[in-house]
Amino acid sequence: MNAPLTVQIELPLTIYHAAELKELMSDALERGAGVRFDVSAVPEIDCAGVQLLVAARRSAADRRQACDFVGASETVQATLALLGVPQLLTQAQPLGETLAALEETVS
Amino acid sequence: MNLDDALQTFIVESRELLALMESGLLSMRESADPSDEINAVFRAAHTIKGSSGLFGIDGIVAFTHVVESVLDRVRDNEIGIDESLISLLLACGDHIGLLVELTAETGNCEDEALIAQAQPLVEALGRYLAAGAQCAAHTRPDSGLHDGGEAAATPHPQRWLISLQCGEPVLRNGMDPLSIIHYLARLGEVTRVATNVEGVPLLDALDPEACYLAFEIELLSDAGRQAVEGAFEFIREDCTLRIEEGGDEPAASPAQPDAEPSIDAALLAPEGAAQAPASLSSSPSEAAVAAAPAAARSGAAARENKSADSHSIRIDADKLDHLIDLVGELITASASTELAARKAQNTELRESAATLNNLIQKVRDSALQLRMVKIGATFNRFRRVVHDVAQELGKRIDLVVEGEDTELDKTVVEKIGDPLTHLVRNSMDHGIEPADVRLARGKPEHGRLTLNAFHDSGSIVIEVSDDGGGLDRDRILAKAVERGLVPHDATLTDDEIYALIFEPGFSTAERVTNLSGRGVGMDVVKRNITALRGSIGIDSRPGIGATISVRLPLTLAIIDGFQVCVGNSIFILPLDAVEECVEFASGGVHDYTDLRGQVLPFIRLRECFELEGPVSARPNIVVVKHAGQRFGLLVDRLLGEAQTVIKPLSKMFGKARGVSGSTILGSGEVALILDIADLMAMAGPAGPAGQISASPALATC
Numbered sequence: 048m049n050a051p052l053t054v055q056i057e058l059p060l061t062i063y064h065a066a067e068l069k070e071l072m073s074d075a076l077e078r079g080a081g082v083r084f085d086v087s088a089v090p091e092i093d094c095a096g097v098q099l100l101v102a103a104r105r106s107a108a109d110r111r112q113a114c115d116f117v118g119a120s121e122t123v124q125a126t127l128a129l130l131g132v133p134q135l136l137t138q139a140q141p142l143g144e145t146l147a148a149l150e151e152t153v154s
Numbered sequence: 155m156n157l158d159d160a161l162q163t164f165i166v167e168s169r170e171l172l173a174l175m176e177s178g179l180l181s182m183r184e185s186a187d188p189s190d191e192i193n194a195v196f197r198a199a200h201t202i203k204g205s206s207g208l209f210g211i212d213g214i215v216a217f218t219h220v221v222e223s224v225l226d227r228v229r230d231n232e233i234g235i236d237e238s239l240i241s242l243l244l245a246c247g248d249h250i251g252l253l254v255e256l257t258a259e260t261g262n263c264e265d266e267a268l269i270a271q272a273q274p275l276v277e278a279l280g281r282y283l284a285a286g287a288q289c290a291a292h293t294r295p296d297s298g299l300h301d302g303g304e305a306a307a308t309p310h311p312q313r314w315l316i317s318l319q320c321g322e323p324v325l326r327n328g329m330d331p332l333s334i335i336h337y338l339a340r341l342g343e344v345t346r347v348a349t350n351v352e353g354v355p356l357l358d359a360l361d362p363e364a365c366y367l368a369f370e371i372e373l374l375s376d377a378g379r380q381a382v383e384g385a386f387e388f389i390r391e392d393c394t395l396r397i398e399e400g401g402d403e404p405a406a407s408p409a410q411p412d413a414e415p416s417i418d419a420a421l422l423a424p425e426g427a428a429q430a431p432a433s434l435s436s437s438p439s440e441a442a443v444a445a446a447p448a449a450a451r452s453g454a455a456a457r458e459n460k461s462a463d464s465h466s467i468r469i470d471a472d473k474l475d476h477l478i479d480l481v482g483e484l485i486t487a488s489a490s491t492e493l494a495a496r497k498a499q500n501t502e503l504r505e506s507a508a509t510l511n512n513l514i515q516k517v518r519d520s521a522l523q524l525r526m527v528k529i530g531a532t533f534n535r536f537r538r539v540v541h542d543v544a545q546e547l548g549k550r551i552d553l554v555v556e557g558e559d560t561e562l563d564k565t566v567v568e569k570i571g572d573p574l575t576h577l578v579r580n581s582m583d584h585g586i587e588p589a590d591v592r593l594a595r596g597k598p599e600h601g602r603l604t605l606n607a608f609h610d611s612g613s614i615v616i617e618v619s620d621d622g623g624g625l626d627r628d629r630i631l632a633k634a635v636e637r638g639l640v641p642h643d644a645t646l647t648d649d650e651i652y653a654l655i656f657e658p659g660f661s662t663a664e665r666v667t668n669l670s671g672r673g674v675g676m677d678v679v680k681r682n683i684t685a686l687r688g689s690i691g692i693d694s695r696p697g698i699g700a701t702i703s704v705r706l707p708l709t710l711a712i713i714d715g716f717q718v719c720v721g722n723s724i725f726i727l728p729l730d731a732v733e734e735c736v737e738f739a740s741g742g743v744h745d746y747t748d749l750r751g752q753v754l755p756f757i758r759l760r761e762c763f764e765l766e767g768p769v770s771a772r773p774n775i776v777v778v779k780h781a782g783q784r785f786g787l788l789v790d791r792l793l794g795e796a797q798t799v800i801k802p803l804s805k806m807f808g809k810a811r812g813v814s815g816s817t818i819l820g821s822g823e824v825a826l827i828l829d830i831a832d833l834m835a836m837a838g839p840a841g842p843a844g845q846i847s848a849s850p851a852l853a854t855c
Contacts, residue, residue: 065362
């Protein structure tokens, strides 16, 4: 098993870039080693962005991969907290690693 | 559709709503029971506020909120509607308009000057609110404790439970549920939001622009149900929405247990991860089944709503102009095809060229028809002008609008607004007398201004009439002599005297008012109308009133023309102006002939334009009619009808008399289009009563 890939996302996680980001995330997950998305440069997020995060993590879980979003800015954190889905960020990392660890032990 | 499009829609809709608000305010005065109008105005303001909230345009929200509060009080009969409040609200509508326009240009409306400008309006509105609150306290002693703001209506914030299942197109339509939540936060306190992400599919199956989310929102707010529902106005068609009044205790939301386990199941527990694929694959389809009837329902409702609108579509004006240009080229091309067919002496070809020509004519007519708009909208704008000016002048003036269904070219409509405004102001200022004078003259106290429009032989006539004192012949003449416009011993007819008011630098106002009387305007009006190939006439009766009629061509682009030949030159007359053609028998030197027992004055075009070339042995007279006057044009040969694409003359020929434009013939030659009105004026005294031409000097040729 390869080391998890780190992908930097710099675009706003919004409807404007949703199609582009979907491709980027799909490609990253295609690599098959789990992905760590660095979202520290993401200035904002909207509902389309939230859906992307959820879908990416579902897909990763489906493939038994890890998928984390790290370094979220305060704006992004606040939005996710407002929508009641802060676990998309806060609980992701350890669990993703757990999942990856689990994966490794199985294989 | 992206957000920019949505913002554009917002701006267009806001403009329409503002127009609605304005017309509602203006008709309020005349209405016996204005509650319908008040409601319409309130709804307009409310919708503008709601949608600007969705776009986060706080400037508009804040200002409109105050307006809305006042309107709300008016609706509840806590504030009486009167003249000054209507004027204030009109001014507020204008200010919102400014904010909207600024938003259209820059995307936001943060502007120091505008904020400062809003201050007096907000203060004035505040006085009404305070007065209204006092009044409310008197009429409803039980609410006397709460004497300010909306809190008076609902003392305790209400708990609202909102459940929102977003339809797929929500995001694609430029609406972000997030901004609705932000907007709700402005109505009160959003105490809890649970986002149900159950519907979100795997990345591969995800349409990134479709919306899969559902929300449970708990809101603590003292705004009414209407305000809360209003927040969802833009997405309601695409969503399933449930708004309930909750008790004092926060109720457990059904979405909460659903939403969190779904994430947790997928991501938290390792065994959950194993189960995830199964549960995930089933859930979207379940959601789809559940959502399907709702979508069908909302679709049907949307169709019902839209069936009323489906008869018209909005088209970019540029596209229409482009189409008209192309049709113009097509006409020229078809004319040369027909010419070539004739030369080739091929019957089949000629026939098909003729068919083609017929079709092109129809295409031209329907293309031009597309640009025709009713003048009613332009006329209705004057309700506001009349209202404002009447207030400023302290006169009471009613506006009567007639012929609002008369259609004319969009470009003409756009350009006629300013000259008409000036004519209307002038009639109100100089025409209609103050109330005391009117009463002394035995007239009703309210002055009446009438706007009328009708079609007349290929032109549209717009009349501005007032029931005032009419034009003062002697004063105009005295003024003109004083200004050196006419010699002091000149003998002028009434109509020539009236025409003097269109001379540059002429003003008879005894005092200079804010509105007119600065001596600029009427000459500019005339210049603008002449530039549109139009003319102005005045009909005035002392003590009874005056009518100013503006005569304009129906279209500025393409006309049916009638070709005539003088010497070697071809000229084109607008076919609508041509009455008949008669052979010219008398060889005399008089410039008139006998047309079935009537005297018909005519103009010798050859002499008029100093043309050379062979003289025809059998010249013809084309009888043309303009503004009720009939006269003839002596030409060598008649060539017949032809569609004519008008090409404006360059500025260099701006001073050329008697021609209004040029066109390209099928042969590639250039022909001049004759300006009937100008020719008539050039003929001098034969010109019809009060008709003003491009140049005031009574030239002869």
